[in-house]
Amino acid sequence: WNEIIELFRAGMPLRKHRCRFKSYERCFKASEAVDCLHELLGSNQNFGPEVTRYQTVKLLKKFLKNHVIEDIKGRWGKEDFEDDGHLYRFPPSSPLKSYPKKPSCGREIIKFPHWNEPKAGCSQEDMPVKSVTMNSEMWYKRHSIAIGEVPACKLVFRRELTQTNIEEIWKSMTLSRLQKVLGLDSLDEVLDTKLVNSKHIVQNVYNVNKQGIVTLEDKSKELPHWILSAMKCLANWPSCSDLKQPTYSGFERDVFKTIVDYFGQMKEPLLTFHFFDVFVSVLGLLQKPSKAVEALQISCLLLPPENRKRLQLLVRMMARISLNQDLPPLSESVRIRTLMVQAFSRCILCSKDEIDLDELLAAKLVSFLMDNYQEILSVPSALKSSIEDHVVHLQRVQIKYAGADSDATLPPPSFCHQISSGEFECQRATGSQEPLAALLEEIVMNKEISVKDKKKKLKQFQKSYPEVYRVRFPTPETEAMLFPEKMKQKPPILMWAFKKPFQPFHRTRSFRM
Secondary structure, three states: OHHHHHHHHHHOOOEEEEOOOOEEEEEEEHHHHHHHHHHHHHHOOOOOOOOOHHHHHHHHHHHHHOOOOEEOOOOOOOOOOOOOOOEEEOOOOOOOOOOOOOOOOOOOOOOOOOOOOOOOOOOHHHOOOOOOOOOHHHHHHHHHHHHOOOOOEEEEOOOOOOHHHHHHHHHHHHHHHHHHHHOOOOHHHOOOHHHOOHHHHHHHHHOEOOOOOEOOOOHHHOOOHHHHHHHHHHHOOOOOHHHOOOOOOOHHHHHHHHHHHHHHOOOOOOOOOOOHHHHHHHHHHOOOHHHHHHHHHHHHHOOOHHHHHHHHHHHHHHHHHHHOOOOOOOOOOOOHHHHHHHHHHHHHOOOOOOOOOHHHHHHHHHHHHHHOHHHHOOOOHHHHHHHHHHHHHHHOOEEEEOOOOOOEOOOOOOOOOOOOHHHHHHHHHHHHHHHHHHHHHHHHHOOOOOHHHHHHHHHHHHHHOHHHHHHHOOOHHHHHOOOOOOOOOOOOOOHHHHOOOOOOOOOOOOOOO
């Protein structure tokens, strides 16, 4: 702000103009101001040639509102500047804004980590490590001394894995873990696995800075400097003295609108159209937060690195703004958290085909992202460790014993000896009958199923495995003991049973005279 004002005041030509038969010294036309400022912004590294003439006019409107310029009659305070022939001038007082000061208090203020790249420090890779080369003979001697003599063996060196091999391992194991967390029989119903780029997964895991933000190899895909500065301004408000922004009324709303407009013009959401069904399927796990967090962790690894980085920066800014009580309200009628969700949910998640429920689904997912962004947008450590261990295992020297056709890391195999056909049949019967007998006993002792279902299951078992059934129920009596018959109740004795049998009616003489 101050830099542009100083450049504008220094570079804007001032001369004498006439208006309505009157001359005005040291002033300029509105169209001349647009030409000059547009040229200055285009050559400035913080803005660049993509700045339009329309945006320049909007900035001059802000200049007029905040008394950076005034018309030739000294009027200012409204945003009625137009690209025409009206005359304006610079006011005599300085239009530069004072920098916001940090509140003074006795204790130290906790700062958020800087968004800049971390300084290069020493890592474990720089530490000198003495390498030990162990050949087959040396290994055999040490192993023999430790546990005694072992069968003859040799070390087999695996072929070296290429970067492509490692990337494919990352892709297959990541998708396998995602399928397990989502509880799906196959990912085909929510994802075309051919569209998953294995390079993206590896870059998202290893190309990160100290704060866990993805670092891009292609710098042309980075966020523009001016939008990143705007996001820093609101995320760190008011502790952002290095940004040198003014404090005029409504400034923070202008910055917020700039960020919303930038992300709103993207052709595709940050979570991409291809992965829409994957992220929607995660919504079914929100009742189990730990499962939902892990599913989102893995799903976000599939994103292109530039999308993942923008998502990290955007969601972190949204979460900080929602919790910042020092930031002036960005809307008069909507709460700050609701405003964040409404403003950015569509640029984070939406489907390629317009669906009415997209907005609700996106709002629900974005709210969960804001609450758990630090964990969700970090690399899942358990998955990383398991894949790295698997890669190391594939690259490790293996032990091959004499007579073995395959490599093994287990103890030497035990050799078998031939047995007779009778012993084989006995072992086969014993080995198969034990688990079947346990299954039958489980059916018998199960008290949760009804008598009708239990009889049905037992009849099926008897038909399939009659020998095992006969061992458990050798006689019909033993089977009948499982379902004892209930005592039949005799019908109640009625009083009329004790009376004389029914006598037919005999007609008698009438008593009528």
